[in-house]
Amino acid sequence: MVFKKLFSSEKAVSPVIGVMLMIVVTVILAAAVSSFASSTQTQDAAPQATLKASASYNDGYITLEDLGGDILTKANMNIEIAYGNPTTSGYVNMTNVTFSPESDYLRPGDSATIPFTQYESEYITGAGFYDGDIHLTVAIGTPFKVSVIDKETGQTVYTSAVTLNP
Known part of the structure; x- marks a missing residue:
C-alpha cells in the first residue's frame, strides 16, 4: 500500500x-x-581614401589627387574608366599611371596621372583609352566614370563622374 x-x-x-x-x-x-x-567568414575592409579626379584634354591625362585617408599602393589597385550608354568600361594599364612624388603609393597630398591619347576625327574630339584591357573614346565636355578598386578585396575605394575639360 x-x-x-x-x-x-x-x-x-x-x-x-x-x-x-x-x-x-x-x-x-x-x-x-x-x-x-x-x-561565416570575415571580409577584409578596403582602404578608405578621399580622392579628387579631374581630366584635361590639353594636358593629355586624368589627375587623381589624394585628399586624405589610407595609403593606396599601386600594386594593389585597379583604375577603371567607364563611359557611354550602354556602358563600356575597362581597366587602365597601371604601368602607364604615374604616382607623384613616390612611384609606388599614394598618400594624402600625393597625386596620380593617367595618360590618354588625344583623339580627333571629324565627328569627335576627345580622350582615347586604348591600352590593354580598355578600348574607348570620351568626347570633350562629356562625363565619364573613374573608379579606383582595391585588388585584394575587390571593393571600390573611390568612384566619381568626371567631365573631360578642353
Whole structure:
C-alpha cells in the first residue's frame, strides 16, 4: 500500500519534464548558433581614401589627387574608366599611371596621372583609352566614370563622374 501511494502522486513529473525540454531546446539553439558563427567568414575592409579626379584634354591625362585617408599602393589597385550608354568600361594599364612624388603609393597630398591619347576625327574630339584591357573614346565636355578598386578585396575605394575639360 505504501508503494501504491508513492507512485500515485504525479505532481512533480510535469515540472521536471518541462525543465528537461527547456534544457534540450537551449542546447540545440546553442549548437545552431555556434555552427552558423563558425561558418561565416570575415571580409577584409578596403582602404578608405578621399580622392579628387579631374581630366584635361590639353594636358593629355586624368589627375587623381589624394585628399586624405589610407595609403593606396599601386600594386594593389585597379583604375577603371567607364563611359557611354550602354556602358563600356575597362581597366587602365597601371604601368602607364604615374604616382607623384613616390612611384609606388599614394598618400594624402600625393597625386596620380593617367595618360590618354588625344583623339580627333571629324565627328569627335576627345580622350582615347586604348591600352590593354580598355578600348574607348570620351568626347570633350562629356562625363565619364573613374573608379579606383582595391585588388585584394575587390571593393571600390573611390568612384566619381568626371567631365573631360578642353
